[in-house]
Amino acid sequence: MNPFTLSFGKKPNQYISRLAQTGMIIEDFTASEPSSQLYMLTGVRGSGKTVMLSTISHELRQKSDWIVVELNPTRDLLTSLAAKLYAIDELHTLFIKARFDFSAFGLGVAFENTPPVTDIETVLELMLKKLREHNKRLLVTIDEVTANDHIKVFASSFQIFIRQDLPLFLLMTGLFENISEIQDDRALTFLYRAPKINLAPLNLNAITASYQNILHVPSKVARKMALTTRGYPFAYQVLGYLWYQQKPQTIEQLLPEFDQYLQELVYQKIWQELSSKDQDVLATIAKSGRSRIKDIREALGFSSSLMSVYRERLKQKGLVDTRDYGYLSLTLPRFENFIELYHELR
Ligand SMILES: Nc1ncnc2c1ncn2[C@@H]1O[C@H](COP(=O)(O)OP(=O)(O)OP(=O)(O)O)[C@@H](O)[C@H]1O
Ligand SMILES: [Mg+2]
Structure with a gap:
């Protein structure tokens, strides 16, 4: 099987780590006094936003004090978050023990002598307070955000939760134009200051080494291939994929197909936008x-x-x-x- 992939949105087998940018976010999120509870990843199509988001979620998921929830940006985010948290066994038990009545949102059952909570922000606030009590941190990830009302509502509640010192962390990805449209919303001032990470090209030495190891090409050829990709993650996959498939004499033989994949899968879309x-x-x-x-x-x-x-x-x-x-x-x-x-x- 070809070790390289042409598909988007999931962690590839051949993964070039982004040590600096990934490490920085994880260190900050896990610090005792995080400098930011929110990071936004931007970059062109194919620059590896989704892969970086999954890498970070995966790493935090391994830690026993972290809960990671992925939300769909086209849905009501507050309600989805409450439902997802409620569905986690460990938390479910805590919420029942605390006799939280979230039945108004179809979550669990009503209790005698406890008034139901009827405001979704309050539901989440109670849940987050419980998490804090148990020294847990919650990471919410949202891939491919656009400036829709769901995001705006969610961001303004997020702002309130952060002010109350609740252990909520947010990682979003989006194209630059979408992220900046969200940031420019005057009601969401805290977003304006939130760190935006523009995905850097992959390290060319790491790409060279990877081509050498996997494709067994001489270092000079591997270097030339790395330069051809300019560190663009999708190009790294395509070129590796084609070389593995065709074992050509020279890179030049692969270029027509290389161009075609880039054009059909990303460049046309980038251009049209x-x-x-x-x-x-x-x-x-x-x-x-x-x-x-x-x-x-x-x-x-x-x-x-x-x-x-x-x-x-x-x-x-x-x-x-x-x-x-x-x-x-x-x-x-x-x-x-x-x-x-x-x-x-x-
Ligand atoms: N760190 C990496 N190392 C190697 N390949 C990578 C890396 N990150 C991404 N890729 C590859 O690049 C391609 C695009 O990755 P991804 O789907 O994360 O891009 P994206 O920025 O989310 O694009 P879009 O804006 O279209 O959603 C995929 O083929 C993926 O396998
Ligand atoms: Mg993506």
């Missing part, structure tokens, strides 16, 4: 590779301030590399080939 001005900027960069900001701006007739808006936005979306002062280049591997074709078709 961009505004036409964003597309113009990318097309200008694609033409000359590493481009001077000044040249791009002149080619498009942008003012300096307009140019810096686009520069910042494309950087945040994970599409443009700005580390080289005064220059812009594309972050995704071989994206320029795709852009040239599609920009002309527009």
Whole structure:
């Protein structure tokens, strides 16, 4: 069986660890005085958000004092959370012992002489207080958030729980534009300050070593393959997958198929989600590779301030590399080939 995978959203067999970013979040969540109880992971499609989210949940799940619950962002989050907590045997027993009456939400039974709790926020507050009493911490994960009402309601309750010092932790992932739309909501001020982690490319040395070990290619070839992926996680899987399948003489033989997978599974979608001005900027960069900001701006007739808006936005979306002062280049591997074709078709 091919050790590499083309599928999204689950932890691959060949996994390159993100020691720095993953370690930082886990350390903070498990600290006695966490500096943040909320982290948001952003990055382009295929950058490994879902995989990182599952890695962190998996690690915390191993710890006896942690409870991890995954919520679906398209549903009523407070009610789902209460139901999921209630369904955990260990907690269920605690709640019954405390004679909590959550029957108004279809959870468990009513007790004689105890008034039912009729507000969902109160239900969760009681549950979280119980967790605190038993020195437990709760991690809630939400993958692929968009700025819908469920998220807003949940975030505003979260804010209240945190203020009461309840042991609730939240890890969300989303595309940059969705995360920033949620953050910009004025009612949710604490989100504004919440740390956003932009997924970095995978370590190129680790990719090289992995290709060498699994595919038994010479180190020079493995290095060249790693550079071809530019550290983009999906590209790492695709290139490994194709090499394993075809055992070619050179990388070049694989490139047409490599491009096709990237285009069909991610680039088309990324491209369609961009505004036409964003597309113009990318097309200008694609033409000359590493481009001077000044040249791009002149080619498009942008003012300096307009140019810096686009520069910042494309950087945040994970599409443009700005580390080289005064220059812009594309972050995704071989994206320029795709852009040239599609920009002309527009
Ligand atoms: N750390 C990693 N090491 C190796 N491969 C990875 C890693 N993270 C992700 N991948 C691979 O990259 C691809 C995309 O991963 P994932 O589904 O997590 O992306 P995503 O950012 O959630 O994308 P989307 O925005 O479309 O949901 C998958 O094929 C996955 O196997
Ligand atoms: Mg995902």
